[in-house]
Amino acid sequence: EVKESDDPIDTLPSSFRWGVATSAYQIEGAHDEDGRTPSIWDTYCRTPGMVFEGDNGDVACDHYHRMPEDVELIRSLGVDTYRFSVAWPRVQPGGRGPVNHAGLAFYDRLVDELLDKGIDPWVTLYHWDLPQELEDEGGWPVRDTAYRFADYAMLVFDQLKDRVQTWTTLNEPWCSAMLGYAYGRQAPGRQDMPAAISAVHHLLLGHGLAAQRMRAEAPKPIELGITLNMGTSDPATDSELDVAAARRADGLGVRIYMDPLVHGRYPADVVEDLAARGIRIPIRPGDLSVISAPIDVLGVNFYSGHVFAGTDESGNDRDADGNPVERAVPQGHPVTAMGWEIVPDAFTRLLTRLSEDYPGLPMVITENGAAFEDEADTAGFVRDFDRVDYFNTHIGAVARARQAGADVRGYFAWSLMDNFEWSYGYEKRFGIVRVDYDTQVRTPKQSALWYRDTIKRVRGH
Numbered sequence: 424e425v426k427e428s429d430d431p432i433d434t435l436p437s438s439f440r441w442g443v444a445t446s447a448y449q450i451e452g453a454h455d456e457d458g459r460t461p462s463i464w465d466t467y468c469r470t471p472g473m474v475f476e477g478d479n480g481d482v483a484c485d486h487y488h489r490m491p492e493d494v495e496l497i498r499s500l501g502v503d504t505y506r507f508s509v510a511w512p513r514v515q516p517g518g519r520g521p522v523n524h525a526g527l528a529f530y531d532r533l534v535d536e537l538l539d540k541g542i543d544p545w546v547t548l549y550h551w552d553l554p555q556e557l558e559d560e561g562g563w564p565v566r567d568t569a570y571r572f573a574d575y576a577m578l579v580f581d582q583l584k585d586r587v588q589t590w591t592t593l594n595e596p597w598c599s600a601m602l603g604y605a606y607g608r609q610a611p612g613r614q615d616m617p618a619a620i621s622a623v624h625h626l627l628l629g630h631g632l633a634a635q636r637m638r639a640e641a642p643k644p645i646e647l648g649i650t651l652n653m654g655t656s657d658p659a660t661d662s663e664l665d666v667a668a669a670r671r672a673d674g675l676g677v678r679i680y681m682d683p684l685v686h687g688r689y690p691a692d693v694v695e696d697l698a699a700r701g702i703r704i705p706i707r708p709g710d711l712s713v714i715s716a717p718i719d720v721l722g723v724n725f726y727s728g729h730v731f732a733g734t735d736e737s738g739n740d741r742d743a744d745g746n747p748v749e750r751a752v753p754q755g756h757p758v759t760a761m762g763w764e765i766v767p768d769a770f771t772r773l774l775t776r777l778s779e780d781y782p783g784l785p786m787v788i789t790e791n792g793a794a795f796e797d798e799a800d801t802a803g804f805v806r807d808f809d810r811v812d813y814f815n816t817h818i819g820a821v822a823r824a825r826q827a828g829a830d831v832r833g834y835f836a837w838s839l840m841d842n843f844e845w846s847y848g849y850e851k852r853f854g855i856v857r858v859d860y861d862t863q864v865r866t867p868k869q870s871a872l873w874y875r876d877t878i879k880r881v882r883g884h
């Protein structure tokens with residue numbers, strides 16, 4: 424008798440969807456070709472001190488010129504879907520006005536190439552590259568940007584809707600709003616909490632406006648959603664201050680997005696916390712019904728889980744500005760090269776929690792992965808067993824969440840290949856394929872081989 428496998432991954436169904444993911448600015452390069460204009464990331468990269476070693480995405484992985492070769496690489500991994508993003512400043516330079524056919528043609532060719540190789544395209548419309556002109560007019564804190572986004576989305580949708588079935592409006596609005604407008608750690612680098620909260624609302628509004636129009640103009644049923652980066656927010660102790668800090672972190676990390684999207688209202692405690700800081704969400708009548716237009720799939724990006732304390736190291740519960748303290752407390756778990764703690768168990772808890780609090784919404788893991796200090800041998804091969812272990816434990820965590828009732832339908836490894844890791848430049852490598860930035864040679868790492876074999880095994884049972 425054959426002993427049944429006790430690997431949770433073997434409980435995933437053969438119909439489970441497997442993919443790899445990238446984003447436009449992180450891989451494409453060709454920053455000034457075929458009519459592309461600068462985005463907030465081109466500007467941010469050129470601002471001294473913002474990006475590690477002054478790196479930028481001018482060349483990146485040169486994917487714009489190597490696309491057919493890269494699609495062949497994706498095919499060789501045995502995945503069924505490729506998640507990529509469209510660069511707004513290629514398709515609609517400056518962020519308004521008519522379509523730029525030369526820029527849009529790239530995605531047309533990419534989609535055809537994928538379909539030709541039997542790979543489903545999954546299009547993300549916005550992965551952080553706002554046209555600089557729109558930022559100059561105020562960016563996401565300004566309401567008009569939501570309408571500009573919906574117009575742009577329709578330019579892409581109209582061109583690709585005959586061949587693309589699965590669409591994500593926004594990637595990680597938390598990063599756009601908080602890292603971009605509150606903490607200044609990503610483009611456009613502003614540090615203005617009220618502006619960031621306005622950005623949250625206008626990102627959600629842009630999502631809803633685009634979703635409504637796409638649905639109305641879809642020639643056939645589409646699978647439409649949004650991708651959020653989420654984690655767990657646990658209190659460091661049972662103390663009232665720590666519990667409140669964890670609740671606030673969860674409020675701004677998960678519920679300020681999920682509640683309006685699913686229930687059509689902002690969470691009362693979040694609205695109250697913001698009001699106490701003199702911050703108002705700029706809601707207008709009708710916005711919440713736009714934002715809660717039904718979606719078919721929730722994209723979940725998971726990297727880590729966090730524990731919060733409501734006091735700083737000296738025991739104060741207020742910061743210098745008089746705002747309540749939320750301090751992430753490291754738990755001593757092993758960390759990735761990003762310093763992010765490795766907590767697969769938190770992944771299971773996040774997914775089961777989402778399925779309980781927001782039932783009936785199918786989920787796909789649109790990103791999960793890790794940066795490690797890779798070392799390539801002379802042939803360019805990386806024996807990244809730490810990354811294999813990360814994938815193994817985290818895909819296992821997804822399988823356990825499914826067993827506990829979470830409706831998770833697929834998993835995308837972040838990322839297809841090493842690429843421009845935003846403020847960390849090319850220093851941090853998330854790829855399952857190594858990129859030699861001198862030669863642009865791509866070499867699948869051990870983790871790519873493991874991923875391919877795992878997919879094959881799950882498909883075959």
Ligand code: PNW
Nearest residue numbers: 446594595598652724726790837844853
């Ligand atoms: C995601 N955080 O960003 C992005 O979608 C990718 O483009 C990026 O390369 C990847 O994760 C790895 O960083 C995140 O601070 C950035 O919690 C920051 C956080 C989470 C996700």
